[in-house]
Amino acid sequence: MTYAANEKRYEIMKYNRTGNSGLLLPAISLGLWHNFGGVDTYENGRAMLRKAFDLGITHFDLANNYGPPPGSAEEMFGRMLASDFKPYRDEMIISTKAGYGMWSGPYGDWGSKKYMIASLDQSLKRMGLDYVDIFYSHRPDPNTPLEETMGALDQVVRQGKALYVGISNYSDEQTAEAVKILNNLGTPLLIHQPSYSMLNRWIEDGLQDVLEQNGIGSIAFCPLQQGLLTNKYLGGVPDNSRAAKPTGALHKNQVTEAVLRKVEKLNDIAAQRGQSLAQMALAWVLRDGKVTSALIGASRVEQIEDNVAALYNLHFSTDELAKIDEILNS
Ligand code: NDP
Numbered sequence: 001m002t003y004a005a006n007e008k009r010y011e012i013m014k015y016n017r018t019g020n021s022g023l024l025l026p027a028i029s030l031g032l033w034h035n036f037g038g039v040d041t042y043e044n045g046r047a048m049l050r051k052a053f054d055l056g057i058t059h060f061d062l063a064n065n066y067g068p069p070p071g072s073a074e075e076m077f078g079r080m081l082a083s084d085f086k087p088y089r090d091e092m093i094i095s096t097k098a099g100y101g102m103w104s105g106p107y108g109d110w111g112s113k114k115y116m117i118a119s120l121d122q123s124l125k126r127m128g129l130d131y132v133d134i135f136y137s138h139r140p141d142p143n144t145p146l147e148e149t150m151g152a153l154d155q156v157v158r159q160g161k162a163l164y165v166g167i168s169n170y171s172d173e174q175t176a177e178a179v180k181i182l183n184n185l186g187t188p189l190l191i192h193q194p195s196y197s198m199l200n201r202w203i204e205d206g207l208q209d210v211l212e213q214n215g216i217g218s219i220a221f222c223p224l225q226q227g228l229l230t231n232k233y234l235g236g237v238p239d240n241s242r243a244a245k246p247t248g249a250l251h252k253n254q255v256t257e258a259v260l261r262k263v264e265k266l267n268d269i270a271a272q273r274g275q276s277l278a279q280m281a282l283a284w285v286l287r288d289g290k291v292t293s294a295l296i297g298a299s300r301v302e303q304i305e306d307n308v309a310a311l312y313n314l315h316f317s318t319d320e321l322a323k324i325d326e327i328l329n330s
Helices: 042-054 072-091 113-127 146-158 172-185 207-213 257-272 277-285 301-312 318-329
Strands: 015-017 024-026 028-031 059-061 093-098 132-137 162-168 189-193 217-221 293-296
Touching: 024 028, 028 042, 028 301, 042 072, 042 301, 059 217, 072 113, 093 113, 093 162, 113 132, 113 146, 132 146, 132 189, 146 162, 146 172, 162 172, 172 189, 172 207, 207 217, 257 277, 257 318, 277 293, 277 301, 293 301
Parallel strands: 028 059, 028 293, 059 093, 093 132, 132 162, 162 189, 189 217, 217 293
Antiparallel strands: 015 024
């Protein structure tokens, strides 16, 4: 059936300014790392994309290597864009990245200009796009001068292949350096994409300060710690969960007793707030306005609905925050 987007979609979502830029991002964005690859069911991915857009999620995050196999998430997304979202391209923020192994030989990985430029050209082809909204360096490359990797980001903007640039998985010091280089080139850094969740708070130790001082946005990936910060593992590992799948990046041995003890207590606090644990975990990431967008993944439509409903209660009392800290530090 032809897709027509929900006319009320912009009344549901909250949009946050990305640093000092002109770009607003939805408080919740959808990533296509899992569940949109060649090994996954096309119609399930398509239903999730439609539901996300209907709920006001305008931002879709990809990378050259998402699948499996690598490249297949961009291909699948490209098919969905062509069949369902063509009329909505100007209402969408589409990002992709290069930085991990993509093709064999010395030019298919890391951060050289040779790799970054070729990779974006391939990504655009797979998605059937003329440009992406955000192009990222997916990880810092210890063997390539930062000037070269940032030079590649600057170049794609000048060529009209990307509107904005981002970096992902860079430390606070590497970020400060990247900001300087990009400012000198005249292509300011829009956004950083770090991992961040209640179980992974490394960005509070320096990176958030660098981003704030320089007016740069941030989009937190794995805010649900790949599903650990939901109630799904409390009764064991369900068959259809990421930890049970051979292609999932969450392994059964990461679902430990120690983590589950914390999750159980967090689940009680969420219930007292009238939220699912997933909703509380997303609200927590967004709690102080430092994170522009929480970048979720999903394996089914209902999860996207559950997660967007986090927006109904983003407020935490001082007491709730203290109790959460106590659990996390225990
Ligand atoms: P999350 O931490 O949000 O985990 C998503 C998983 O949690 C889902 O696939 C699902 O797993 C489960 N889940 C989601 N919502 C619910 C819910 N309401 N109730 C119960 N379970 C739920 O994020 P991801 O790990 O998927 O990462 C999100 C995105 O971040 C990626 O798609 C990618 O775009 C980006 N990313 C970026 C990286 C980088 O280096 N820049 C690295 C990793 C991710 P299940 O299958 O068990 O149902």
